[in-house]
Amino acid sequence: MGKGIDLNKLATESQVVASGRPEKKPDGALNPPIALNSTFHEGGPIGYGRYGNEAWSALEEAISILEGGHTLIFSSGMAAISATFSLLPPGGTIIAAENGYQGTTTMLKKMHEHKQLNVRFVNLPDTEQVLKALPGANMLYLESPTNPAIEVVDLPKVISAGKKEGCLVVVDNTLATPMVQNPLQLGADICVHSVTKYLSGHSDILLGCVVTKDKSLLDRLEQSRRYGGAIAGPFEAWLALRGVRTFALRMQRSQENAMELAKRLEKDKRVSKVRFPGLPSDPYHERAKSFMKGFGAMISFEVKAEVSQIEKMCNSSKLITNATSLGGVESIWERRRRWATESHTIPENLIRFSVGIENVEDLWADIQDSFSAADIS
Numbered sequence: 001m002g003k004g005i006d007l008n009k010l011a012t013e014s015q016v017v018a019s020g021r022p023e024k025k026p027d028g029a030l031n032p033p034i035a036l037n038s039t040f041h042e043g044g045p046i047g048y049g050r051y052g053n054e055a056w057s058a059l060e061e062a063i064s065i066l067e068g069g070h071t072l073i074f075s076s077g078m079a080a081i082s083a084t085f086s087l088l089p090p091g092g093t094i095i096a097a098e099n100g101y102q103g104t105t106t107m108l109k110k111m112h113e114h115k116q117l118n119v120r121f122v123n124l125p126d127t128e129q130v131l132k133a134l135p136g137a138n139m140l141y142l143e144s145p146t147n148p149a150i151e152v153v154d155l156p157k158v159i160s161a162g163k164k165e166g167c168l169v170v171v172d173n174t175l176a177t178p179m180v181q182n183p184l185q186l187g188a189d190i191c192v193h194s195v196t197k198y199l200s201g202h203s204d205i206l207l208g209c210v211v212t213k214d215k216s217l218l219d220r221l222e223q224s225r226r227y228g229g230a231i232a233g234p235f236e237a238w239l240a241l242r243g244v245r246t247f248a249l250r251m252q253r254s255q256e257n258a259m260e261l262a263k264r265l266e267k268d269k270r271v272s273k274v275r276f277p278g279l280p281s282d283p284y285h286e287r288a289k290s291f292m293k294g295f296g297a298m299i300s301f302e303v304k305a306e307v308s309q310i311e312k313m314c315n316s317s318k319l320i321t322n323a324t325s326l327g328g329v330e331s332i333w334e335r336r337r338r339w340a341t342e343s344h345t346i347p348e349n350l351i352r353f354s355v356g357i358e359n360v361e362d363l364w365a366d367i368q369d370s371f372s373a374a375d376i377s
Helices: 012-018 054-067 077-085 102-113 127-133 155-164 215-228 234-244 247-267 285-291 307-316 360-373
Strands: 070-074 093-097 118-122 139-143 168-172 190-194 208-212 271-275 298-303 332-335 350-354
Touching: 012 054, 012 247, 054 070, 054 208, 054 234, 070 077, 070 215, 077 102, 077 139, 077 190, 077 208, 077 215, 093 102, 102 118, 118 127, 127 155, 139 155, 155 168, 155 285, 208 215, 247 271, 247 298, 247 360, 298 307, 307 332, 307 360
Parallel strands: 093 118, 093 139, 139 168, 168 190
Antiparallel strands: 070 208, 190 208, 271 298, 298 350, 332 350
16 A cells, blocks of 8 residues: 555555555545456557456455465456366366365366366375376366365475476465465465455455466466456456455454354264364364464364255254355355265265354354254254
């Protein structure tokens, strides 16, 4: 915010407020404009509405500061992910999660079926399995914590191993967020986000982004966006940047709530398993502590009940929303196997729980009432 500030030296709480601002001048705007233009006067660096605008640039600057690289925003998280896959040669080999985000796995399965890519699906938290799959691969595509199981991958080890094997290493950092980990600092080539989720945080837009330190990769990804056409709308970019302003505060509150609710769910006799890396009992707790700066705000838990009861439980909540998506100010849960495309390695009784910023006692009361409404005892 103004000349002379080194944003990289600020804490995250300050970075999200100060980055992506217009140049400071008398009567200048505090916030960037919503650049509603399809084209521009000749002679400038942008040239056309598909190539860039001020709203994009402001949001890209803010995310770049948070992740420590150069950012390109896309029309959705899946558009950003698709752009990274475009870096692979035809028939190239990619290693990805067998039980990861279903949008990614579904797309990769289709690409594998059509012989566009050769996909090796592995259990990412199983480090040895990942290492065995690396020889001959072109890309290692990671997500941690995994979605929806919320299991932590040994990012430092597998990123390092992937680089040694000559792989392009990509990390989906949507669930962890830059408050919790920075994949580029761990050695990854590219970091991707669904900006729809925590970064914007209000469940009112669809956006994605890629972040990299590598100029040649950035150029190739920009060409993919420019000519593939998966561009963000200026209003969506402006809304996302407004959401980024409160990202640190939102994430802090959501993490606090998630920790408390995970502790209580772990003690509940109606719950057979809880996955939250902040719990000392979680099998990935020590791994998470070794490189993560926090534990995030996503919980998965398995309920001792029939599928119909679990569906009724999710539908009975009054404060928690039964829906897909995550990372908003509101708490959202769902039974993930209701989706036909969800991995069959995910248990039928697993609920993915995105914990919001509401009062934690109100959330706990809603969980208890939902158990009761579904006759789960």
